[in-house]
Amino acid sequence: MTAADDGAGAGAGREPLDADRVKHLEFIQATIARLGTNSFLVKGWALTLAAGFLALSASQRSWAVAGAGIVPLLCFWFLDGHFLRQERLYRRLYDAARRPGSTVEVLSMDVRPFRPQMPLRRAVLSDTLALFHGALLAADLVFMAVWS
Template sequence: MTALSEGSDAGVGGREPLPPDRIKHLEFIQATITRMGTNSFLVKGWALTLAAGLLALSASRMSWHLAAVGVLPLLCFWYLDCFFLRQERAFRRLYDDARRPGSTVEPLSMNVASYLGAMPWREVWVTPTLLLFYSPLLLADLALVVLAF
C-alpha cells in the first residue's frame, strides 16, 4: 500500500499530521498575514489618491505651500505601510516556526515580539516595493515645491 492509501492518519511525505490545534493556530496566523497585506494595499491606495489630489491642486495653482503640505501625509503613509510590512514579515516568521514538527512556539500564541527585534525598521523602510511606490510620489511633490517656489 502507498502512503496515500494508508488512511487519513498518514501525513504528507510520511510525516505525522499536525494536530488540530496547531492547524487552527496556523489559520489564525495566516488570517493575520492576509489582513496585513490588505491593510498595506489600502494604505497605498489612500496615499496615491491623496498625493495625486494634492499634486494636481498645487500644480494648477502653482502653490508651493500645497505641495509642501503633501509631503507630510506621504511620509506618514510610507511609515504606516512600513509598519504593516514589518508586522507581516514577523507573522510569516512565526508561521514558519509554528508549522515545523516539534515546534517550540506556544500553541495559539500570536506574540511576534522576538521576530520584530530581529527586523530593523531601516531594512523594511527601504524595501524595493516601498521605494518604487513612495519615492516617485515624494520626488514629484518635492519637485513641485521647488518649481512653485
Template sequence: MTFADMASYTSDEVKHMEFIQAVVTRLGNGSFLIKGWTMTVSGVFFGILVNNLSWKLAATGIIPILGFWLLDSYYLRQERLFRALYDEVRVRAAGVAPFSMNVGPYLARVPWGRVVGSRTMVNFYGVLGAVDVAFTVGAVIAAA
C-alpha cells in the first residue's frame, strides 16, 4: 500500500491495520523461532544417530518433528487468518467492527488441511521427517 493510498483512510482505519500487521509480524517471528528449534532438536537427534544407530531413537525423533510441524502450522494458520482480516479492513468491508481482531469469520477460508499440507510446511518438515525415516529404516536393516 502506498502513501497516497493511505491518505484515503481515516486515522482509526490506519491504526487498525497497523495493529493487525503487528500481530502478523509476531506470528511470523514465532514461526521462524519454531523452525530454528526444529532444526536444533532434529540436528541433535541426527547427530546422536550418526554415532549410535538405534531404531528406537530414530523412531522417537519423528515425534518432535511432527509436534513442531503442527505448532508451526497453527502459527501459519493464525497468520493467514489475520491477513484475511487485514484485507477486509483494507477494502472497508461492512462486517468488520472498528479495531476488531476477531478472525472467526475467516476460519472456513483457511482450513487446517491446506495449512498443514502447504508447500512450505511439507518442504521443510517433510524433508526432516524423510531423513528421520531413513535413519529408522537404516537402523532396522543394520540390526537385522
C-alpha cells in the first residue's frame, strides 16, 4: 500500500507546499499572534486607566477628572482598532498565500492589496471593540453627568 492509496485524509489530492511557502505562512502567523497580543495589552491599559480616572473622579467628585479620562480612552480605542485591522489584513494575506498557485510573492509581508477590503473605520467600530471601549466611555460619561 502506497501513500497515494491511503489518500483519504485531509489534503488528499493537493500538492504540498514548498519549504519557503511554509516559512512564509509561519511568519504571517507570528505577526497575527503579535497583533493579538498587542490588542490584549491595549485593552488592559484602557481598562486600568479608565478605572483609575473613574476612582479619582468619584473620590474628588469631579466631572473634569472623569472628562479627562475620555481622551486617552479614545486613543486606546483607535489603537486597538488599528491592531484589529492589521490582524485582519494579515489573515487575508495568510489566506491568499496558503492557496496552491498563489500569486502572493513568497516571504512578502505586504498587506496593501487587501486594505480596500478592510477600512480602519470598520475595525474601530467592530462589535467587540464598540462593546468593550463603548462601555468604558459610557461609564466615563455617566460619571461626568453625576458630578456636573
